[in-house]
Amino acid sequence: MNKIGRGAYTKYDDKDSKMPIGTTVAKPSFVVQPTGKVALGPLFLMEKMTRGFNAATANWRYAMVMPGGKLFGMTGSKNSAGLKFCHDCHVGGEDNDYMLFLPEEVRK
Numbered sequence: 759m760n761k762i763g764r765g766a767y768t769k770y771d772d773k774d775s776k777m778p779i780g781t782t783v784a785k786p787s788f789v790v791q792p793t794g795k796v797a798l799g800p801l802f803l804m805e806k807m808t809r810g811f812n813a814a815t816a817n818w819r820y821a822m823v824m825p826g827g828k829l830f831g832m833t834g835s836k837n838s839a840g841l842k843f844c845h846d847c848h849v850g851g852e853d854n855d856y857m858l859f860l861p862e863e864v865r866k
């Protein structure tokens with residue numbers, strides 16, 4: 759989380775959060791294979807753009823970077839349609855500007 763969004767995000771207010779324009783969140787991930795081996799997963803990114811960027815995603819720009827560095831897609835750019843599933847799931851956080859927040863046990 760960059761400095762712009764940190765204050766709003768870490769309130770974990772699940773009723774009335776508004777993330778400021780310029781908020782950028784990066785979420786790394788890993789996958790555990792059936793053999794137990796752990797491998798690098800995609801990097802998930804969300805950036806709050808200015809009004810008018812994309813009403814369908816409440817002006818969030820989603821991006822996914824594959825392990826190895828290849829861009830899988832980005833809202834309003836490469837493979838935009840392929841990233842529709844991001845917002846489709848993040849609508850669960852509609853009341854908090856589509857943030858789904860860290861699990862409670864790891865919040866500070």
Ligand code: HEC
Binds near residue numbers: 804821847
């Ligand atoms: C099946 C549901 C689902 C889909 C699809 C999904 N996410 Fe999320 N996302 C979550 C949940 C749940 C969290 C909060 C818990 C966590 O961080 O793991 C989250 C958290 C995030 C965060 C951290 C900010 C926050 O909301 O707390 C980012 C950034 C993010 N997702 C980006 C993406 C991107 C980019 C895509 C598409 C490539 C995507 N997500 C697709 C469920 C989803």
